[in-house]
Amino acid sequence: MTRNNLPGRILVIDDDQALCELLVEDLSRRKHQVSSVLKVDQARELLHREEVDVVLTDLNMPGTSGIDFCAELKENRPDLPVVIMTAFGSLETAIAALRAGAYDFVTKPVDLDLLSITLNRALQHRHLQKKVRLLKDQIRRQQPDDELLGESAVLQQVKEQILRIADLNTSVLISGESGTGKELVARALHRQSTRREGPFIAINCAALPGNLLESELFGHVRGAFTDARENRKGLFLEADGGTLLLDEIAELPLALQPKLLRVLEDHKVRPLGSTQEIACDVRVLASSHQNLSEAVSNHLFRSDLFYRLNVIQL
Template sequence: MPGGILVIDDDRALCDLLHEDLQQRGHRVWTALKAGQARELLDQHSIDIVLTDLNMPEMNGIDFCAELHQRRPDLPVIIMTAFGSLETAIAALRAGAYDFVTKPVDLDLLSISLDRGLQHRHLQETVRRLQDQVRRQQPDDDLLGESPPMVKLKQQISRIAGLDTSVLLAGESGTGKELVARSLHRQSQRSGGAFVALNCAALPENLLESELFGHVRGAFTDAREARKGLFVEASGGTLLLDEIAELPLSLQPKLLRVLEDHRVRPLGGSSEITCDVRVIAASHRNLGEAVAAGLFRSDLFYRLNVIQLELPPLRRRGDDILLLAMKFIQQLSRRFGKSVVGLAQPAAACLLAYSWPGNVRELRNTIERAVALTLHDTITVDDLPDSVRHPGDSAPLPLSLHDGQTIIPLEEMEQRYIQQVLEQLDGNRTLAARMLGVDRKTLYRKLKET
């Protein structure tokens, strides 16, 4: 991660060496020989991280770090010294230093430390920005997200919301299909009508038919009075049929007929009722594969799949993870009567590094647990469950152990796993190294072996 680095050392030759090396690594670099000159550079330029010597004229590095920590607590400071004692390291950390490196400086290890510091600063700025965005959020803005997949999804919603046609929402479980359906309804000409949602997997077949189409009195044993079905209740509005792949085959022709004719016959009834409903269907299963397997009617699939929206999984949404976490912290703090206001940077890094197989639903449950258990005003790493803090301990390898009948060598398996982790983290090597439990230098070496 490139950034603006201020190097402070009274050894001009070392300053020149670090200036040249860090510039070659893509950073903007300024150098100072003493604290007074460093203060001027800090006031004049956009500095992201400070690398300072311990022994300097005017003021030693620990005192300068303490001063800077008071003025700019968001600015990471790394202290260099030829005296790598434990006492010196502790003093540096107490003064607010982010890290501590010894001389002679290993340029590769220093680069790793600087990258971590820059990532730390970036996460701090991101957390603050997202906190501000959550505070500015409009009450009806449920679809939070600034990532490219979410920007694309919102644009698609805006384009099709006014089209009075069926929509199929596809994507993994927990990605927010009902929120998308509500957004489509709210932006449509049907927004004044009812929005009704039904999970097709939640009811047995006999109750599902009655729930959808209604029944007349005496239609079955417990039908003591007539009841309108959801198609009639949602008339003039929108009906979401969630987990549509679980709809029994016997009910699929009846649903198709309602979609085609806009008329519904209640269970046990002899007459039909006209209904004007926009149907949005959703499923985490691939309906095309269900059709091929004979589990879903092709004619109903084509009727529902006029327009399909693919919802992105949370692991593809980058900083949206933190934005959603902030929103949940805000909501759940009010609910629990607590004063939790945000995320500590290490906790934010853990959230970004985790793959979230349960998507937004899992994130919300994680934040609910953390808000309920934390003893602080910010969520820390210790407030997160072990599965999020140490994903490698419990996560199964997401790869097949063989291709056909050929066993894959261990080295190739390792490379495949590294590449998959990098793909899930959008190429962020710092977070990939953290998730894999290695330092960045080791990760770079392994990547060069490919």
């Protein structure tokens, strides 16, 4: 381990079991926390469950190639450095890897010391990115929210709550009478969160009948119903990486409530008419002018969905 080594959490992806074991052993000896998988699908599952600082992936993988997976991560996890291993150390390979968003690449057979240096640079890069993001967050939090104007004690308390919970990435239930600015609060939560660069989408659950609302939220495939002439993503997928506000959530039909609960639990959406589930990364905010606790007591709203949405209440 070099003097400037920065320990980190590293995910190794290679269909060569022996190489995975070698890399895990060597990198662990260098004080890193290392996980390894043999397939890209396994990597996706692990990244959904665990925090990783650097991905080290082989170029040629069965199914999804290392470069394709790198491009996928670049879109969904732009802050996550990817180092690609390849047996073909050509200029064309290097250009393809870098264009896909790779931080760097190393050639096989792997020089373990050179790999360690490369991973250390990637870890330092990620560490600096985090510091810059923290500084930006500090500056952002010192700036007033232009849409929440006023000096009342109640409004100041709401603003303080927004700052405290904005980055928690949990569901929030916003309660209040009609016209009290529930959507403004939701937008402020989004702007103050780490998802602020992603989309903010709001839908009024009382504005559409149940069958149309299901398609609007979860999407559909062509032929799913009479007028489904083309595929539709749905708002959960359109809001991927951002925030989705379910306004007037008390009006969500009972028949749709189990499907919403499953999306909140599994972070996957199954469009109408499809057998495939699609991963989605969305923070869900819900608002209502009704008392949801009473709706639960009256069997108009599922208690498990209520508790899933009511992680934090404003």
